[in-house]
Amino acid sequence: MEHSVKIKNLSVTLGGHLKVLKNINLELPVSKTIGFIGPSGAGKTTLIRGIVGSLKINSGEISVFDMPAGSRVLREQVNYMTQELSVYPDLTVKENLKYFITMAGQSRKMSRDILVEALSLVDMTSKSDSLVSDLSSGQKQRVSLAVALIGSPKLMVLDEPTVGLDPVLREKLWNLFAKLSKQGTTLIISSHSMDEAERCDDLVLIRNGELVSHSSPKELLRTTGTKTVEESFLKLVGDKE
Numbered sequence: 001m002e003h004s005v006k007i008k009n010l011s012v013t014l015g016g017h018l019k020v021l022k023n024i025n026l027e028l029p030v031s032k033t034i035g036f037i038g039p040s041g042a043g044k045t046t047l048i049r050g051i052v053g054s055l056k057i058n059s060g061e062i063s064v065f066d067m068p069a070g071s072r073v074l075r076e077q078v079n080y081m082t083q084e085l086s087v088y089p090d091l092t093v094k095e096n097l098k099y100f101i102t103m104a105g106q107s108r109k110m111s112r113d114i115l116v117e118a119l120s121l122v123d124m125t126s127k128s129d130s131l132v133s134d135l136s137s138g139q140k141q142r143v144s145l146a147v148a149l150i151g152s153p154k155l156m157v158l159d160e161p162t163v164g165l166d167p168v169l170r171e172k173l174w175n176l177f178a179k180l181s182k183q184g185t186t187l188i189i190s191s192h193s194m195d196e197a198e199r200c201d202d203l204v205l206i207r208n209g210e211l212v213s214h215s216s217p218k219e220l221l222r223t224t225g226t227k228t229v230e231e232s233f234l235k236l237v238g239d240k241e
Contacts, residue, residue, distance in 0.1 A: 004030045004155055004186040005051055010060030012046055012209075020046045022209045024060070028188070028202065033181045035200035036190040037229070043209040044190040045083065045159055051188065052080040052157050064155065076105070081148040081158045085140055089133035093124055093143050096132060097150070104151040118146040121176055123169060138164045145173070156180070157188045162196065174199050194230035205233055212236050 005028040012021040021043050028034055036044045049055035050062050053070020062069040064078060087096045097118055101111045119125045122142040132140060145161055162170045174196070177187050181201065189200070197203055198217050205212040205220075213220060213236055217229055224232040 002030050003027045004065060005188075006061075006063045006066075007047075007050075008061045010047075010050065010062060011058055012043075012050065012055065013058050014046075020209050021050075024211050026204065026211065026214060028186070028204075030186050031181055031184050032201040033177050033187045033189065033199070034202040034204065035197045036188060036204050036206060037192070037194065037197045037200075037233070038206035038212075039192055042192075042206045044192075044206055046209075047206065048080075048157055048159050048188065048190055052078060054080075076151065077154040079148045079151065079153040079156050081144050081156070081161055083159045083163070085132075086144045087132055087140070087147060090131065092129050092131055093119070093135075093146075094128040096143060097146060100147045100150055106151065114150060118149050121149060122146045123172065138166065138169070141165060142169070153185065155186045155188070159190050160192075161189060162191065162193070170196075194228065194233060197229040203229070205236065207233075207237055 005026065007024050007026040010021055010024040011019065013019050024047065036047060038044055046055065050057060051064060051069055053074070064074055067074055094115065097115050098111065101114050106114055119128055122145050124139065124142050124146060127135065127139060132143060135143070141161065141164055148156055148158060162173060177189065181187055191197065200217060203217055203220060204214050212233065220229065220232045221227065224235050226232045226235055
């Protein structure tokens, strides 16, 4: 079975004493929507930063498509959307996308089509000439997501991509995520929303820096004898305490 990410005996300590991740072992599939689910402070963002290669690892290994995380060759294959604003507020939406399309090495001939498609996918066509600084927090989030879509990456890593979005747009984005995974893109999506977890193909439940469970939502419900992912999570956490 082909894997997008392999993590072996991963532990991360910050500030010399705070153990954020504790002996994580994971093998993540390809062409799936994978949810990293857990409460705020569980270690989701730290794990994501390890996968995209922006974090110093204290012990253990992370490989992405059989290459060490952070390898130069992965830069064109992995796109990362952070929780923080990752675009320039003093540029328009269109100017931001043009810049990142150029940085991604896309040809000038293709850039217009890429720009139009990215704006359409995140429902921001009408705001293309607006300064990012004038947008709402949800709209800024959508511009960051549009940037993450550039270049048809093999792996998209999205940290809380639906925070602050209205229910209608959240539904559109999850439909987009499902479409991308069917086309061969692997998506890692972190969230503290248990209802969003049920829309993923594969679930990684994390709490206090520890791996609680890794399975499909259907398998999780079956093994815990529960009806929702939230009930499953609470049961698994209770069993550990």
